[in-house]
Amino acid sequence: MLSVQQVGKTYGTFHALRDVTFSAQGGEVFGLLGPNGAGKTTLLRILATLLRPDSGQAQVAGFDITRDPEAIRARIGIVNGGMGLPARLTGREVLQSFARLYGLTRAQTDARITELDDRLELGRTLDTRAGEYSTGMKQKVVIARAVIHDPPVLILDEAASGLDIFARRTLLDFVQASRAPGRLTVYSTHVMSEVEEVCDRVAILHGGALITLGTLNGILDATGERTLERAFFALVRGQPTGGAHV
């Protein structure tokens, strides 16, 4: 479902990613953990075909990111903490517009909106203009927009950032409930507790490099720590805190 081989990315003299290699399968929630500046967003933007890798290659949903970006974009949904909504459109109008971009019929769109309304508790948000949304309401519609076409690969990048406790709970429940055979969710965050709750496997990025990959219990066993946070500090101790300069 997702295969990343020695992917590297440089911004000027700054190494944002260095030879990152891993794979993830359908049916799992794959955690991408790392502090700010670790390279998580760069990696996910490469997988979403928004950025071009300087080295290495990757396949998403069976398609190569450089050869078939359009096919990949039709099969992924992405949410990041910085994504917003057009202030003068209602949630329903945003969802309908994106549904048309993904080629859904009107009946399919209506059915999908009803389903997402139920799962994400959108309610009145759907018919309110986005400019009037709270952060939580906005993020729910952003998530609904990302999954309007029911993509096999869902990428969530710091999706819970800035959410209140209720909206965060709705998001984590949604991720749990979205777990299905053939569907991969990549959950990127710097919040350890979120990873502990929803992820089956975790890759830890630090300074643009992948420093470990495994199940939660596997990482705890390997580091001899009791929590993921302690394990993280044990793993990154002595390593540079950001992407290295060339």
Place this chain on the structure above:
Amino acid sequence: MSDRAARRGLRRAMVWEVAARDLLATLRDRRTLNATILMPLILIPLFTLGFPLMLGNFIGGQQQERQTVGVSGPLPAPLRAALERDETLPDGTVVRAGVTLVPVSDPQAAVQSGDVDAALRVPETLPDRAGAGQGTLELHAKLGNLRAQTGAYSKVTDVIEGYNRTLAVQRLGEQGLNESVLQTVTVKPVDASTSQEQRSGQLAFLIPMLMLQFILSGAVATAVDATAGEKERGTLESLLVSPVRRAEVVAGKLLATTLTALTSAAFSVAGFLLSGLAMRLYLQRQPDATAALTGGMGGQLTLDPGSLLALLGIAASAALAISALLIAVGIYARTFKEAQTYVAPISLMVVLPAVMLQFADFLNFGLGIYAVPVIGGMLSILETVRGAAVPSHALIAIGANLLSALLLGLLALRSFGREEVIFRN
């Protein structure tokens, strides 16, 4: 990343979906609607009808009004009487009021203080018959002041001219000659302007500027919101990870921006036509000097179908070129505010040539100027509203605008494909 995809062509449904989204956002923005629709309908009649009407009334009103003229020194009684006399129609209607003469000791100071509208200083006794020497009469007035020039100053100079003529005719009569000996050859001016040129008015040069300015202001709101605004809100990224191709994103945004700009242009043309209609109705009721002044300044825009087509073609192509420029520039900005500072100098692109258009009658550019995007279009619009449209000029201007739109569109497409532009924040 999407260069290969971009070359696969445009899917109309996708382009329209992107455009519809931007148009809906524009339609729901009251400030943009005001700038696009209301402003052309208010400002254009104001410029082409309101100001000339006001000036016409001011200047015409001066004729009926009695101005105060100071006098220092002895003024011949017939001249004094001529200055004070009203010109009236047989029914008693005052066509041109005389002036009120008041004594002043210092004419210059009296005018400068505003006590009088003009002042006469008679340094010596003036001759009271032609041939009995020459006298000089100083006329003090604020010569750069339109009110003084069209009021007291003009009345006094007219009366003195008439007084000189009367004295000359009296002297000729004594010699057994009549007035015709003063004018052996007369000049009869015949206006060679086309009827539309005559009607277009002295303010016609404003029309291209106003049209282009409204195209620009209509386009700016949508272009900036659809580029830098989308980046700032974080909505551009979600659009770029959908199956829509970069070329379709650019084409959709270009379509939305051009349609908004054209809406503004259409309302500006409507504003001109309404002004022309209102002016015609007004002038029918005011067959006097005021009407002539107003008409001469503001003009009446009446277009035959060919001219209207040329005007629309130029406006549409200019809208496309300006929209492409705004999108190419707007996508570089990180925020809506930053984009506004980038696009602000673009208005100079319209204003500076418009200033030059005032002197269009003195300038001979050759065909090359029509190939300069936007500027060529402005010249061609001016020719069209003056009824002197040259089809080849209009076609060159349209071609230049379309070519620049294509090049700028490609530049915008390149920018939408560049990571450092899209993620410049």
